[in-house]
Amino acid sequence: EAAVTQSPRNKVTVTGGNVTLSCRQTNSHNYMYWYRQDTGHGLRLIHYSYGAGNLQIGDVPDGYKATRTTQEDFFLLLELASPSQTSLYFCASRDWGTYEQYFGPGTRLTVL
Amino acid sequence: GDSVTQTEGLVTLTKGLPVMLNCTYQTTYSPFLFWYVQHLNEAPKLLLKSSTDNKRTEHQGFYATLHKSSSSFHLQKSSVQLSDSALYFCALSATSSGQKLVFGQGTILKVYL
Numbered sequence: 425e426a427a428v429t430q431s432p433r434n435k436v437t438v439t440g441g442n443v444t445l446s447c448r449q450t451n452s453h454n455y456m457y458w459y460r461q462d463t464g465h466g467l468r469l470i471h472y473s474y475g476a477g478n479l480q481i482g483d484v485p486d487g488y489k490a491t492r493t494t495q496e497d498f499f500l501l502l503e504l505a506s507p508s509q510t511s512l513y514f515c516a517s518r519d520w521g522t523y524e525q526y527f528g529p530g531t532r533l534t535v536l
Numbered sequence: 537g538d539s540v541t542q543t544e545g546l547v548t549l550t551k552g553l554p555v556m557l558n559c560t561y562q563t564t565y566s567p568f569l570f571w572y573v574q575h576l577n578e579a580p581k582l583l584l585k586s587s588t589d590n591k592r593t594e595h596q597g598f599y600a601t602l603h604k605s606s607s608s609f610h611l612q613k614s615s616v617q618l619s620d621s622a623l624y625f626c627a628l629s630a631t632s633s634g635q636k637l638v639f640g641q642g643t644i645l646k647v648y649l
Contacts, residue, residue, distance in 0.1 A: 455635055466625065466641045467580070474635060482636070514579060523568045523629040525637055527579040 447515030
């Protein structure tokens, strides 16, 4: 099974703060994804990437930037965090030619 | 665009009873359907997948059959256990959704003694 790790696992910041969430996958998957999960909304796609240097816009991108620095690493950036971004964030990866995604353990972000 | 509908937000059952969680989808292309399960404070994990019409797929006592005629992929189990209590997501991948999974809203299953 694919190994996807996320850090930090928990983060508290204040409104207007800068936050970077990290994701690493060690199975050389091509695709990586960032989701947020909120009660009543399920999983919503923020950004995704199909390789180093590539970025695709997801369904709820406002207020988020992302960068894929290597095949393994995908970062989510909140440059001016707002309380509405308090959520549980999941990273996922999948390989070319398959459709199933493998999820990391999640990062719980609280913006005060 | 593509969509997935899970009609039940919460299903509560007594241990040992059968369960069916509904999933219907909309797409104009040939679909790949998934069920993911998420236990409390854990990541979603793949439970079942299928792209074959009218073929039952099974894993860990759960089963589902993709019916393209009715655009459905309902999840079933004949006898639920306490450990089945979790959040279940149905998801769709199709050419029209690009490289994304389209998720339903999720169904919480709670199993009691």
